[in-house]
Amino acid sequence: MIKIIAVTMGDPAGIGPEIIIKSLIDxxxxxxxxxxxxxxGTLRRVLSLNITPAAELRIIKNVADAHFAPGILNVIDEPLADPLALQPGKVQSAxxxxxxxxxxxxxxxAMAGEVxxxxxxxLNKEALHSAGHIYPGHTELLATLTHSRDYAMVLYTEKLKVIHVSTHIALRKFLDTLSRARVxxxxxxxxxxxxxxGFDAPRIAVAGVNPHAGEHGLFGDEEITIVGPAIAAMTAKGINVYGPCPPDTVFLQxxxxxxxxxxxxxxxxxxxPLKLLGFYDGVNITAGLPFIRTSADHGTAFDIAWRGQAKAKSMAVAIALAMQLA
Structure with missing residues (x-):
């Protein structure tokens, strides 16, 4: 059985259309x-810029109608009201x-099993919010759409993988809401x-909250009161987990x-650390959803949108990894 992947355009005024075309055509x-x-309509505009070899754009109503062959882009159309009015590199509510x-x-x-x-x-958070969709990002949007309660952002490269206790909240709020249960x-x-x-016996390190993981309470006690007890509890359940580890060294390790x-x-x-070591091939994955979701690990890059300059490696790796995990 062929495992089919859905690739979402993201913000059409950013580099999303370009890196999707480059990934799937070239x-x-x-x-x-x-x-x-x-x-x-937006994909046709970007294709007309000749940033990749010629491609055939096929609009399909159902996933079952797709025909997969080199040079063909199968598209389930979610149209803009006026695709020609879209301005590349600009924040727009549409x-x-x-x-x-x-x-x-x-x-x-995905929930219907069609992909x-x-x-x-x-996507661009400012544009998303201006359209009335008040989500911090993809992770929280997908969690809401799937009614997922426990989820987390994973950043994934071949040599470094990171999962987050919190993401798009202020540091002050993070410190106020950090809990043993969440860790x-x-x-x-x-x-x-x-x-x-594919890891049979994963080895998981937990970074501390404070400099030097608190230095036995000298620089904060979250490691003593929250993180350490959480690690001990999960170790007791048979998970290979270590820490709290000093944040300034654990990522290199x-x-x-x-x-x-x-x-x-x-x-x-x-x-x-992830973007320093794997900016162009890093992939964002949402753990805890009822299906696999991967993403290019960068933003919309409005400053270079539709100029043929965007690097598609992260998007291509995200698509390939989604296929592999599916």
Whole structure:
């Protein structure tokens, strides 16, 4: 049975349409079993820029109508009211609404079993919010659409994998809401995720909250009162988990092979090392959903949108990984 992937356009005014076309037309994924959920009119505009070899755009109503062959782009059309009015590189509410509709449509297809995973191109949060869809990002939007309670963001490269306790919240709010239960949940999701992708006995490191993991309470007590007890509880359940580890060294240790994944406490703690070491091939995965979701690990890059300059490697890796995990 062919495992079909839905690829959402993201914000059409960003680099999403370009990197999707480059990924599915110009490279080893050409002809892969992927359907694009997005605005066909926008894709035609980007194709007319001749940034890739010639391609045939096929609009399909149902996933079953797709024909997978090199040079063919199968598209489930979620149209803009006026595709020609879209301005590349600009925040527009119509673009934010389209990004939302594409994710919603792809989620419906996945929940119905018509596609087996979703790979998402980047959306713009300001445009999303201006359209009335008040979500911090893809992760929270997908969790809402699937009614998922326990979920977490995973950043994935071959040599470094990071899962987050919190993501798109202020640091002050993170410190106020950090709990032992959440840390335990994320450790369990890390173990489940790693086993799903082929690690028989995952080794999970948990980063501390404070400098030097608190230095035995000198620089904060979250490691003593929250993180340490969570690690002890999950160790008792048979998970290979270590820490709390000093955040300034644990990511390098994982990169060099000592651990298979790091539990990061907050957004930038995990994102900075991952993007430094794997910006172009990093993939964003949402753990805890009822289906696999991967994403290019970068933003909409409005400054280079529709200029043929965008690198498609992260998007291509996201699509390939979605196929592999599905």
């Amino acid at each position: 490279g080893p994924l050409s002809g892969a079993p992927a359907v694009v959920v997005g605005c066909a 673009a934010g609404d389209l990004a939302y509709r594409c994710v919603k449509r792809a989620t419906e297809l 087996h995973a979703i790979a998402t191109a980047p 335990e949940t994320v450790i369990a999701m890390a173990d489940t995720f790693l086993k799903r992708v 994982a990169y060099e092979g000592q651990y298979d994944m790091v539990v990061a406490m907050y957004h930038d703690q995990g994102h900075i």
